[in-house]
Amino acid sequence: MSAPSGPLAREDGLPAAAPALPPDPARPPGTERLGELLVRDGAASAVSVAAALRRQRRSGAALEEILLAHGLVEPMALARTLAGQMGIEAVDLARDPPDPALLAEAPMQAMAVWRAVPWRRDPLDIRRVTLVGPDPARLLRDPEATRRAFDLPRDARLRVAICTAGGLDAALLSLPGERRGARAAARVPRPLSARGLAAPAPRLGLCLALLAVPAAAVLAPAATLAALFLAALVFNAANMLVRVAALAMPPEPPHPPPTPADAPGLMPCVTLLIALYKEPKAAPGLIAALRRLDYPAERLDVILALEGDDAETAAAIAAADPPPWLRVIPAPPGGPRTKPRALNHALDFARGTIVGVYDAEDRPDPAQLRKAVEVFARSPPRVACLQARLSISNGGEGWISRCFAMEYAAWFHLVLPALARMGAPIPLAGTSLFIRRRVLERLGGWDAWNVTEDADLGVRLARAGYLTRMFDSDTGEEAVTRAGAWLRQRSRWQKGYLQTWMAHMRDPWRLRRDLGWRGFLGMQVHFVGAGAAFLSQPLFWTALAAWPLLAGGSSWLAQPGWAVLALLGFMHAGQGILLASVVVGLRRAGWRIGLWKTLALPAYWPLATFAAFKALVEAVAAPSYWDKTGHGAGPAVEGAAGIRRSGPLRAGAGPSPMARRLAQAWAQRRARG
Numbered sequence: 001m002s003a004p005s006g007p008l009a010r011e012d013g014l015p016a017a018a019p020a021l022p023p024d025p026a027r028p029p030g031t032e033r034l035g036e037l038l039v040r041d042g043a044a045s046a047v048s049v050a051a052a053l054r055r056q057r058r059s060g061a062a063l064e065e066i067l068l069a070h071g072l073v074e075p076m077a078l079a080r081t082l083a084g085q086m087g088i089e090a091v092d093l094a095r096d097p098p099d100p101a102l103l104a105e106a107p108m109q110a111m112a113v114w115r116a117v118p119w120r121r122d123p124l125d126i127r128r129v130t131l132v133g134p135d136p137a138r139l140l141r142d143p144e145a146t147r148r149a150f151d152l153p154r155d156a157r158l159r160v161a162i163c164t165a166g167g168l169d170a171a172l173l174s175l176p177g178e179r180r181g182a183r184a185a186a187r188v189p190r191p192l193s194a195r196g197l198a199a200p201a202p203r204l205g206l207c208l209a210l211l212a213v214p215a216a217a218v219l220a221p222a223a224t225l226a227a228l229f230l231a232a233l234v235f236n237a238a239n240m241l242v243r244v245a246a247l248a249m250p251p252e253p254p255h256p257p258p259t260p261a262d263a264p265g266l267m268p269c270v271t272l273l274i275a276l277y278k279e280p281k282a283a284p285g286l287i288a289a290l291r292r293l294d295y296p297a298e299r300l301d302v303i304l305a306l307e308g309d310d311a312e313t314a315a316a317i318a319a320a321d322p323p324p325w326l327r328v329i330p331a332p333p334g335g336p337r338t339k340p341r342a343l344n345h346a347l348d349f350a351r352g353t354i355v356g357v358y359d360a361e362d363r364p365d366p367a368q369l370r371k372a373v374e375v376f377a378r379s380p381p382r383v384a385c386l387q388a389r390l391s392i393s394n395g396g397e398g399w400i401s402r403c404f405a406m407e408y409a410a411w412f413h414l415v416l417p418a419l420a421r422m423g424a425p426i427p428l429a430g431t432s433l434f435i436r437r438r439v440l441e442r443l444g445g446w447d448a449w450n451v452t453e454d455a456d457l458g459v460r461l462a463r464a465g466y467l468t469r470m471f472d473s474d475t476g477e478e479a480v481t482r483a484g485a486w487l488r489q490r491s492r493w494q495k496g497y498l499q500t501w502m503a504h505m506r507d508p509w510r511l512r513r514d515l516g517w518r519g520f521l522g523m524q525v526h527f528v529g530a531g532a533a534f535l536s537q538p539l540f541w542t543a544l545a546a547w548p549l550l551a552g553g554s555s556w557l558a559q560p561g562w563a564v565l566a567l568l569g570f571m572h573a574g575q576g577i578l579l580a581s582v583v584v585g586l587r588r589a590g591w592r593i594g595l596w597k598t599l600a601l602p603a604y605w606p607l608a609t610f611a612a613f614k615a616l617v618e619a620v621a622a623p624s625y626w627d628k629t630g631h632g633a634g635p636a637v638e639g640a641a642g643i644r645r646s647g648p649l650r651a652g653a654g655p656s657p658m659a660r661r662l663a664q665a666w667a668q669r670r671a672r673g
Helices: 034-041 046-058 063-069 075-086 098-106 108-114 137-139 144-151 165-173 177-185 200-219 222-247 282-291 311-319 339-347 368-378 399-422 437-443 455-463 485-506 508-535 537-550 564-590 607-620 657-672
Strands: 119-120 127-132 157-162 268-277 302-306 324-330 354-358 383-392 433-436 468-476
Touching: 034 046, 034 063, 034 075, 046 063, 046 485, 063 075, 063 200, 075 157, 108 144, 108 177, 119 165, 119 455, 137 144, 137 157, 137 564, 144 157, 157 607, 165 324, 177 339, 200 222, 200 607, 222 354, 222 399, 222 564, 268 282, 268 324, 268 339, 268 368, 282 311, 302 311, 302 339, 311 324, 339 455, 354 368, 354 437, 368 383, 368 433, 368 468, 383 399, 383 455, 399 468, 399 508, 399 564, 433 437, 433 455, 455 468, 455 485, 455 508, 485 508, 485 607, 508 537, 508 607, 537 607
Parallel strands: 127 157, 268 302, 268 354, 302 324, 383 468
Antiparallel strands: 119 127, 354 433, 383 433
């Protein structure tokens, strides 16, 4: 964060002696000002309050949010001062926890969305219930809506009290783990969830369907082979047409730059959810990248979702000196142990109106949050989700990572923007995406049973009538460098695509009605065609190897059938189109890479065939198993793709530079007497 400026700034960057406090723009004239009360109570220094008020003119946040975000006030001391100003009670939930019976009866959805818990019932008047939360004024704006949300009778009399945000988190975490875990695992309605696919009947049905292919090949080899060739021809042709359409589309014009950092106006609170498991090496680099985000700390809420038994990652986070706006929320025990389940659980602790998702190895553009907020502000409410581009930052570490980088360039700079413009469902990337909180709550969060929860969320957004847009921002991401790790990661993606397709095709007519014909066909091409293209590779190899050898024989392959000729033609044409899409994607990404290096991609794509067959086996044997991809420390912050030095307004560290400067100046002032 830049040094304070204005009447409190000195030439050396330290604040001078505090003058009279400037007016608080968030308080109407004639009322007691919070800053003066904090100074009177000894909860904060006049220097800290004055600096926070100046910052308030840039972010529009409440004074208490700024003081907390920069570590300038102790949370419980602030709560007591606010309670005195509002004429209510301040409750330390760590010492005086909520009534367990009331807490057990309260709806989890209400406690999460309203950020409050029922605390006490008046023993002399059972109709009087006290709700406690960090923002008690919100509970009183619409008492009737509050009663409905908490399932209170209409004649119930509400009383509110204030607590700290940490106290509320502790109260929610005190709920039985089984209750929290069951909610996180079942937020998505069963008809749209993949959790039914783990039952014996669907797994047996999928197994029989897969075994029917070799059985048919034994009983009617010629007809079966002809059908397989025809299906492969159709899906490969469809995939090729999508790429051709993407190549034919001109690139979208760049969006205007985000609002300057010192522009006035209230900025929305953004919650970033980051699920980590066994990532002690990645944690310090992740926190360093989060500190560089060009977004006001007082409007930033970061939650690291850990598994309860991951003590190693928790220790690495604590050692990295996390800032005040970062929280660690452990997921309850139980299954399935997946990233979407951890995200669902963490969502109940979020306070932002926009929710973003990152991975442990991500290094986002420091301006990414500001850009997303600007795009949301310019977009109609129907635009519910924004997806940033991912770029591989370690593409020079080996052949696999270089091919991965070229594949990502084509995907994020060419194919995904084209799918968005075609009106097809967008398979989200699972990271660097931002979604309106109310929409995410309405959809039920993420499907905890789907191992590609991101792609599934993109389909559910489209089915609900919402739009997803790409926006002009990049996130550097670390690619795997070993073939074994690549196969595990890619097989999980392909298994998740199959799960997504099976879950939504339970009722194909309703799916067609929700998406329309264009979206319905686009989903078939993408979710079935992508896997079919890789699974059909052995047919291509067979046709290439066996047809010349069997020429003149009686085999079906020896016949110059139009299907074989067309398939071979599409195979070679498809390779050319894929290479062309990679070249265009690299050019749009601004990468300079030799054309000869792209010629190695045809040797890279067959790896996905092995991953596809592994995905089919796991879809039957272990549908909800999360084959985790391990990462190292992640790309260096300065060297990550798309990363540049941040502007003057950053999230800050804890204690923030503002807090350190103010503390030093205050100590110097006291030493001078």
